[in-house]
Amino acid sequence: MANNWAWVYVANIRGARGPQGPAGTGFKGTLPNNTDVNTLTKQTDSGFWHLSANNTYTGLPAGFSGAGQIEVSVTGASSGEHRVVRYGFPETFRRSIKNYFSTPKTFTDWELEKDRIIDVPAGANLDDYRTTGRYMVQNTTIATSLTGGWPTQIPRGPVYFEVEATVAGIVFQQMYSYGASHTALSRATVALTPTPFPFGAWKDLGAASSATDPSNAGLANAVRQDDFSFRRGGAKKLPFGAGAASLRFDHGLNNFDTEARPLLEARNLKYLLALNSRGWSTAENNLVTAAMVDAWVAGGLCKIGNHGAHHNDCTTLAALQDCIVTGLAELKAQLPSASIDGWFVPGVGGTNYNGFNGGQTPESFYTTDAGRLILENHAVSSGAFPNTAQRILDGRVRNGMGHFTMDTSTVSAITAQIDSAIANRTGLQLMCHPSLLNTSGNITSANLATVLDYLVTKQSAGDLVVLDPYELLLADAR
Numbered sequence: 285m286a287n288n289w290a291w292v293y294v295a296n297i298r299g300a301r302g303p304q305g306p307a308g309t310g311f312k313g314t315l316p317n318n319t320d321v322n323t324l325t326k327q328t329d330s331g332f333w334h335l336s337a338n339n340t341y342t343g344l345p346a347g348f349s350g351a352g353q354i355e356v357s358v359t360g361a362s363s364g365e366h367r368v369v370r371y372g373f374p375e376t377f378r379r380s381i382k383n384y385f386s387t388p389k390t391f392t393d394w395e396l397e398k399d400r401i402i403d404v405p406a407g408a409n410l411d412d413y414r415t416t417g418r419y420m421v422q423n424t425t426i427a428t429s430l431t432g433g434w435p436t437q438i439p440r441g442p443v444y445f446e447v448e449a450t451v452a453g454i455v456f457q458q459m460y461s462y463g464a465s466h467t468a469l470s471r472a473t474v475a476l477t478p479t480p481f482p483f484g485a486w487k488d489l490g491a492a493s494s495a496t497d498p499s500n501a502g503l504a505n506a507v508r509q510d511d512f513s514f515r516r517g518g519a520k521k522l523p524f525g526a527g528a529a530s531l532r533f534d535h536g537l538n539n540f541d542t543e544a545r546p547l548l549e550a551r552n553l554k555y556l557l558a559l560n561s562r563g564w565s566t567a568e569n570n571l572v573t574a575a576m577v578d579a580w581v582a583g584g585l586c587k588i589g590n591h592g593a594h595h596n597d598c599t600t601l602a603a604l605q606d607c608i609v610t611g612l613a614e615l616k617a618q619l620p621s622a623s624i625d626g627w628f629v630p631g632v633g634g635t636n637y638n639g640f641n642g643g644q645t646p647e648s649f650y651t652t653d654a655g656r657l658i659l660e661n662h663a664v665s666s667g668a669f670p671n672t673a674q675r676i677l678d679g680r681v682r683n684g685m686g687h688f689t690m691d692t693s694t695v696s697a698i699t700a701q702i703d704s705a706i707a708n709r710t711g712l713q714l715m716c717h718p719s720l721l722n723t724s725g726n727i728t729s730a731n732l733a734t735v736l737d738y739l740v741t742k743q744s745a746g747d748l749v750v751l752d753p754y755e756l757l758l759a760d761a762r
Contacts, residue, residue: 519679536719597634643667
């Protein structure tokens with residue numbers, strides 16, 4: 285059965301039209317000539333005033349001329365603000381009343397609206413900041429809460445950043461951090477689809493020009509390796525069937541001098557110290573002087589590696605140059621008896637030298653400024669290539685080789701590594717932080733002595749040769 289519909293009049297529920305209200309008061313008319321806008325501080329002054337082109341007003345922003353508009357907003361408590369715009373121009377000027385409850389009123393300085401610094405709230409996403417302006421992340425708590433857009437080059441913390449946007453939606457952002465990580469970074473949208481346009485990666489403005497061309501760094505390193513090999517007598521042929529091991533100790537000179545060095549020297553074992561040129565006064569090193577270490581070097585068993593000027597992260601090209609290059613020069617001056625040919629990677633956290641990440645991949649040595657500086661200024665460098673604590677012994681120098689850390693390892697785990705080097709005729713790089721000796725969960729001096737005795741026993745049997753880390757890079761077990 286079909287449905288039949290029809291409209292039926294019920295009633296006029298709107299009612300009769302009431303009287304027209306008074307005219308709006310938002311527009312106040314043309315501001316009279318010769319007006320001092322500093323006097324527009326009463327609630328009755330609130331509204332929009334036309335500024336005539338041929339005006340003689342006072343109190344407007346410096347350099348303001350031509351026709352425009354001033355918006356006055358004043359509350360009953362006489363707090364409020366002024367906004368001024370010049371017709372045909374996009375700039376808006378703004379200022380606020382400072383002394384609400386006194387007479388005469390005074391104002392903050394005029395500022396361009398786009399120059400006003402706006403606080404970024406907790407939980408914001410920096411990818412959403414696409415309006416021209418200036419912004420501030422006030423503290424680490426807010427920075428940590430941000431959900432997107434934070435640059436990987438710097439730790440979370442207070443920053444200032446600026447946004448410039450075109451009418452077409454292209455956006456440019458610049459960020460400035462503070463403190464030890466102080467740097468300037470920039471990024472921009474990189475495509476016109478999808479909407480909103482996607483941002484490219486943040487770039488460190490201090491590193492806009494690479495430290496060196498990658499090919500130049502490679503050439504410099506190749507020449508340094510030739511010199512390194514020549515000065516050290518070329519490839520070191522090992523006894524047939526023997527593996528090799530070497531010992532590296534990273535700073536912690538106080539403990540090293542009292543606990544580890546006597547054990548090494550009693551067994552006539554070579555070793556390398558990885559040192560920071562500006563670390564002599566730290567709590568773990570302050571009982572040992574550069575002159576003492578230089579005497580150990582002169583004694584023949586001790587070798588030295590560059591561990592950076594300090595043990596902190598670096599996020600700018602200048603900071604990397606200071607830590608890697610200047611640090612090397614300082615260490616050479618402090619220890620004149622040493623031939624310092626190598627970089628021995630420190631664990632620094634943070635940005636890990638702007639993505640160098642301890643030299644985990646071949647690319648990290650030629651696509652980062654840190655890697656290029658290391659190659660350019662050193663013949664050899666340690667790293668963290670996978671499965672390279674045990675390395676091939678063919679007399680060929682290789683960069684990026686890793687190590688086996690003894691700190692939290694048991695004696696059996698360490699001796700198993702030694703046995704593997706013997707069985708496979710490979711080279712084992714052992715590393716220890718002396719400052720951790722005899723501390724909870726770490727290797728003891730007694731266990732270190734047991735490991736060293738095991739090395740000596742295997743060396744005496746002809747199964748193994750204990751070399752310094754530089755010699756290990758030249759060892760040939762073929």
